[in-house]
Amino acid sequence: MIKFLTNNRHVIEKILIVILVTLFTVFFIFALFNQPLHNNELQALAVNHLDKTGVTNRVTAVLLNYRAYDTFIEFAVFLCVAIAVLPYILDTPILTFKLQEESQVLLIAKVFIPLTIIMAGYLLWIGSSKPGGAFQASALLAGCLVLLSLANVQVIDFTKLRYRLFMSSGLIAFLAVAALLYLQSMSFLTFPVELAGAIILVIEFFATFAIALILFLCFESINKGHA
Template sequence: MSTLLKSHRQAIEKAIIVGLVVTFIITLLLALFNQPVHDNSLQALAVADINQTGVTNIVTAVLLNYRAYDTFIEFSVFLCVAIAVLPYILEVPVVKFQLHTESQVLLIAKAFIPLTIVMAGYLLWIGSSKPGGAFQAAALLAGCLVLLSLANVRVIDFTKLGYRLLMSSGVLAFSVAILLFYLESQAFIKFPVELAGASILAIEFFATFAIALILFLCFESINKGHA
């Protein structure tokens, strides 16, 4: 018996893991389909006060007004990740690439990047009334930067102070907005109705660049940091 256990140990372990996972999944399935139906009380509340948030898109209202502290902490988490991956990109000597011939990636980049930047701007602007906003625009901008990086065009030097300030500008803009409104109304993260739309747009504007730069930094630190 013990020799059998020793010789087939891995197979037995895998069988136990598969069995446990299957049991867990079946339990989850039963639990999910036996729970009471989701009541939309929060949705009704969110829709009822939408004209006090300064935006007309309800997801943006939840993100940047009702649960603004969530988004604020998320920006901070994201900045922490940027600080954590920054050393990986700094210890590598910078290699200057010179493009002698037109590569296909550069051709694609030249065709698509202007369009993508326009689209990112549109998504940022439309975020107040339709699906869109800072995260989607930031993903598009980060895609542009990744395309340029794949074409060996170096646009961003993360050792420069300006780019680091831009990287933290999302958190900085949010903090400034919170501080100003706190001094005015003595309430934590509470936008006054007439200024809510403008302040949300300002925060989203800076957050777009911050998130795009940090996403690109994450890509660069994996791509170039370990050559």
């Protein structure tokens, strides 16, 4: 029996995986079709109190006001990813590249990066009232850094302390806001109505640069063969 299990270990593992996935799928479908119908009470409640969030975009209101605690944890997860990836980048010697003016990638970078930065700023600003915000803006900025990296232009040196602080700035801003609000109202992440819009904008501003650098850090890790 033991010899049979040893010789057919890979087949048995595949069968067990198929069985587990099948059971999970059946359970998920069963749970999905047996959920009680709801009357969108939470949606109506969120919409009716939107004027107290400091923004008019429902998504931004949910992420940074109604469920600010979840977004706070997300920033912490981003920072944990950076901490996990950073040692691999620091172990790699920093290369000095010589720019080639005829590089097509560099030409594309020169044309599109200024426009992309403007678009990122616009998305950050408009996020309070329309689709946009820190995550979209940071994705554009990270794309600019990736494009520069592909053009052999080194703009970020992760061995410098200031860039690590930038990657932590989103979480630091959130912690600072939470601490100040707690000292004022003795409640965690409860934004005053008159300051909610400004607080959300400050958090999103720092989060934009933090997330952009962390996304670029992950790209550099893959680009250097460490992922």
